[in-house]
Structures are given as C-alpha cells and as structure tokens.
Amino acid sequence: MKTIDRNDFPLLASYTVNEKPLVYLDNAATTQKPLQVLKAEEDYYKTSNANPLRGFYNLGIAATESYEMARHTVASFLHAKDNEIIFTRNTTESINLVMYSYALQVLKPGDEILISILEHHSNLIPWQLAAKYTGATLRYLYTDSEGILSEEEINQKLTDKTKLVAITHVSNVLGVMTPVEAIIERAHEKGAVVLLDLAQSIAHTPIDVKKWNVDFAVFSGHKIYGPMGIGVLYGKYELLNTMPPFLTGGEMISSVHEDSVEFAEVPQRFEAGTQNAAGAIGLASALSYVSEIGYEQIIQTEVDLMQYLMDGIKQIPEVTIYGPADAKLHHGVLSFQVKDVHPHDVATILNEDGIAIRAGHHCAQPLMEFLRLHATNRVSISFYNTKEEIDFFLNSIKQVRRWLGYGSQTSIYTNH
C-alpha cells in the first residue's frame, strides 16, 4: 500500500495567487494530476507512439498493446470484462452514446425514462432530447431537502412503464449517494435498463459493476486524477453487441463497400477514428495510482477532512450548509452560502487568498430550483488536501462579509 503523498502533485506545490500558495478546493470540477500519470502519458509518446489497431510493424503492435492494456486496467478497476469498456472523451460523450445508440433504438411513445432531480445537466439534457425524439416521457425521482432518495419514491416512480433509469451515483452539489443497488434491483424486476453516472463518485468510493449488475456506467478520467479528454463507457457486452455505432468512420468497421458496411465487433464498433491512446494510458496509470493508495485510506482521509471542515464551518453563524449533517455522507462535496453575499462574490474574494472554490448552479439548475436556491458555493476535497488548508479556508470565509461592508459576529482578523 502506498501512503498519501501530496508531493506527487507538482501543481499544488508550485502555483501561487498574490504570492500565496494555492489552496485547491475545487476537486469535484477536476482533480490535479500526479507525476505518475504525467510520466505515463509522456512515456507512451516517447516509447510506444503509433496509431493503435492499425500497424503491422513492431511499433504499431506496441501501441496497440499499450492501449489494450489500458482497457484491461480500466476493466479490472470496475470489475468488468475488457470488451465491455469503451473509451470516449468524457462522461458527457459516454451518456450521449447510450442515448443515441441505445435509447433512441428501443424507446417508444408511452415508455418512461426515469432520472433523479440530483442530475448534472450532462445526465439530464440527453434524456430530455431522447424523450422528445421518441415520444417517451421523462420522469424525475425527487429527494428530501438533504438530497436523500427514499425507497417509497423509487417504488412509486419505477414501474412497468419505465424502460431506462439514468441516475447519478453521487450528487455534484450535495455529495449524497443514491441507493444504486436497490434501484438496479427494482429496475431489473420491472424490465428496465440502468445507466449509472459515476463522474462524482469514482474518486471517492469503490465501484463494482458486476456485483451491482448495472447495465451501463460512465465516468471521466480527469475527475479521478487522470488526463482530460478521456472518458469511459462500461456496458454489458450483451447490450453493447445489439447496439449500432454512435460515431462512424475509421477503424470501426469490418468491411466497407460502395453502398454497404459491416461494423466491427464491440468495443471497436464504438471507437471511430484515431483514439486518445495516451489519454487512455494516463487514465490507466491514474486508476493504478488510486488502487495503490486504496479506497480504505482515501475514504478515511477524506471523511476526516470533511468532518473537520463541517465542524469548523458550523461555528460561523452567517454560513448555511446544504446536504446531510453526517460528514460520511458527503463524498468530498460541501455546498454552502454566506448570508447576504452572492456566491460569485464569495469565490472572487477567496481567490484573493489563493483559495479556489466553485460558485454558481454547478450545472444542476433543476436541483437548484428544487432546493429553491439561485446559486451556492461549493468546496470539494481530495485526499491531498490538508487540515491547514481547511483552517485557512475557514479564516478566509470569516472575512467575506466584511469585504461587502456587513458586520460579522466572528471578528477574527488575519493577515488582510
């Protein structure tokens, strides 16, 4: 087992704002990259670069082997088979692939697509369109005000009419986890197929597509310490094998004639054009990095940091936090508001101290409407964050209202 080492992440040590060290608390947007991942990408280009799946020469074979080894690493990480892993650009592309190549093929008027109110726009807009294109109805699972989904709600909304359930594993706004195993079991009883959006969960909790018996699962490499521009679609082979291609073109065919084409086997059928091989190899390196540290150590560290953050933030009377009270249920994500100060102003003011946090609707506008909020601030942590950084953040937050001329009951002046 590898111990957590912040020095693996060069950007965290070098970047400064106003000569202050960066405090990076926007890990739900994207994570920083360890040297191991940067080196893996560089090594591919230095030692194995050719166009995978095409070359009849040694270097081409080496490139193919590296690319397929990356696929194997991803498959093992998710507990899937190699031919159930398709490389895409990101979560959004993976969801759109399932929308076009599966949903549009099977949905009929009167069928229902079921999503939850927690969804990121990337797992929402494709289903609005799928409903529009096919005449199916889009329905929502609603949560309580903390984001918790009840069994009654699932049983009531997931019916014989439901043909597809697309649901997030962890909310990018509230950090809460959905009861995926119960949803998948119920969906299969009703004959529905389930797509799981792992974008926000995969860096914080172990994934087992086989044990869960899920049909599709998607994520982006950059949210789990991998490169940008590489994503994954997991699909059960039996399903993928029935689906037509999404994008068409090079290296996704078995034969082409002037007026006809035979498509390649899965997964090549869904990987048209030259692929991001270096990205796939970087992603595999990131997953190996996470495996070496182990989820046990990651969860322990991140829950400890979240508990420390929540204990501290609760001491500031002008701050309201959203989601569950239990730090263990937050999966690295905490949304909050500072009384009378718009979240964008909070984020701008914190930037003066070198602190990076998110402000806005977090690409989840229907959830914000449901919670009757316009915008929130969001802190999202990684195992590489420290308690010193949380202290620094809490001190900075205590000053925010003064910047806008409001009094504060907490008059702790630091180095402003």
Added chain:
Amino acid sequence: MDLRQVYTQIIKEHNGNGYHKHHLKAPTDSKEGVNPSCGDQITLELKIKDNVIMEAAFTGYGCAISQASADMMIDIIEGKDIHEARKLISLFMRMIRNELTEEDDIELLEDATALKDIAHMPARVKCAVLGWHTLEEMLP
C-alpha cells in the same frame, strides 16, 4: 488591481439594494437578461418617451458586481436620449474590455468608473456587463 477598492466603491454607492432596484409603474418596455454561465438574471424596465429614457429600474438576482453595475448604469442613462445612451453603453463596454482610446472620457460613466478594474478580472466581466448588454438589446 485592488479588489478591495472595487468592493468598497460598490458598497458605498450601490450596496445590495440599489436605488433603482424596483418595478416601474408603467414601463414602455421590459426585458430579461440572463448570464447563462452562472444563472444571474435581471429584468430591466424602461419608460421611453420621444426617444428619451425618462425612467429606468431593474429587478432580479445576482452578485454584487452585476447588481451594482445595473444600478450605476441607470443613474447615468435616465434623462438621456437613445443616441447618448448607446454611446455610453459603448464607452462602458470599451472600459470593461480594456479597449479605451485617448479620446474616451470615462468620467462620463460617473460611478461606473469604479468597475474599471473588472477589465483585469476575466471571470467577472460577464457580471459587469449584464445590465448594459440587456439595455443595448432593448434600445430601438
């Protein structure tokens, strides 16, 4: 750039509840302006008579910079004819985009000159121009 000065000026003159943040009794025109990247929204109301902006007001929700900027804008465009208002919008946009020339007199923008440093804060440019952009689209 001193962020503290920007906020201080905003607070002094146009804090959260600006002078012009209300509805007009009988507006001749109203339009919603939205910043899609952050969800900020204002509705601008105008009373235009004989090509002169007699009255203006706004409602909505947004950050201190977007709200204060709209409030400052209304301060200077009330009583101006449409031609003058257009010139002021163009001047403000040049100031925010850091494209001012030697002939420009930013004092014409009165309090809104406090937002000059936004030109160095790319993340906040859209906030500062929300009201001005909405007005530009409304003018006949």
